[in-house]
Amino acid sequence: MSGSQVEYRRGEYRKSAARREQILEAAFAVFSELGYTASSVSEISRRVGMTQTGVLHHFKGGKTALLQAVLDRRDEEAQRIISDKRGIEFLRSLARITETQLDKRGMIQAYRMLSTEAINPDHPAHEHFRERQQMVVRGVEKAFREAAEDGDAPADLDARAAALSSLAMTEGLEVMWLNGFDVDMVAGSRRHIQQFLTTEL
Structure with a gap:
């Protein structure tokens, strides 16, 4: 050639x-x-x-x-931020992901709309959202467990309960922000995660 x-x-x-x-x-x-x-x-x-x-x-x-x-593009950016992180560093990265999305209101709105539609088992993205949510829960649960192992959280921490609570808070803040409430998603999610830790987030 x-x-x-x-x-x-x-x-x-x-x-x-x-x-x-x-x-x-x-x-x-x-x-x-x-x-x-x-x-x-x-x-x-x-x-x-x-x-x-x-x-x-x-x-x-x-x-x-x-x-x-469209869904893959959003997930790839988040994956780059948390890649190779463990324990408290992984948990710190969650706030970083939120920070990077503050100027992407349209993307967050689209994701919320699509995830709501995809609750229907017949929706083409149903499996994507279900599997992604399970993956995220497992990742955050693992990070809380590692934080406890590293001395950054109480040794008897219920890592799964902490993960579910933190993710519910983050998603709830997102919805309120989209609906016009004056909320600080980054500070709010960071404060919530901090309550499960003994080291400053």
């Missing part, structure tokens, strides 16, 4: 990647405004200035594939 052909391939790849990003941004906006059920590939393609066929070229699974890509 000649150098010009390689450069052409690279150029085409960059254009394709940029187009996928545009489609994802449009899908995110549509899901945020309408929820998954009321959204359509035609509306997403209209906003990005493409035909439905063009959108489906990049996301062959249609609306379901777009939904999965």
Whole structure:
């Protein structure tokens, strides 16, 4: 393959990647405004200035594939923050995740809408949300258990109860914030987690 052909391939790849990003941004906006059920590939393609066929070229699974890509993007950012953390450092990272989302109101709103819709077992994202929530609970429970092992929490701490309580508080604060209440999600969740620890969070 000649150098010009390689450069052409690279150029085409960059254009394709940029187009996928545009489609994802449009899908995110549509899901945020309408929820998954009321959204359509035609509306997403209209906003990005493409035909439905063009959108489906990049996301062959249609609306379901777009939904999965939007959810994966949110989870990837959170995963980068907590990666390789244990114990109290993992718990500190939870507040950091909240901080990074304060300027992404649309993303949080979309996620809340989609997670509520997905309570229905027939929803295409039902398994995603169910498995993700179980994974998050296990991760936070493990972090509380490690904190107790490291001397950063009482040795007799009920790690599962602490995890469920902390996650319920965080999600509750999110909902109140979305509904216009003047709440500090970062400080509120940090204060709640702190009550289970003996070391400053």
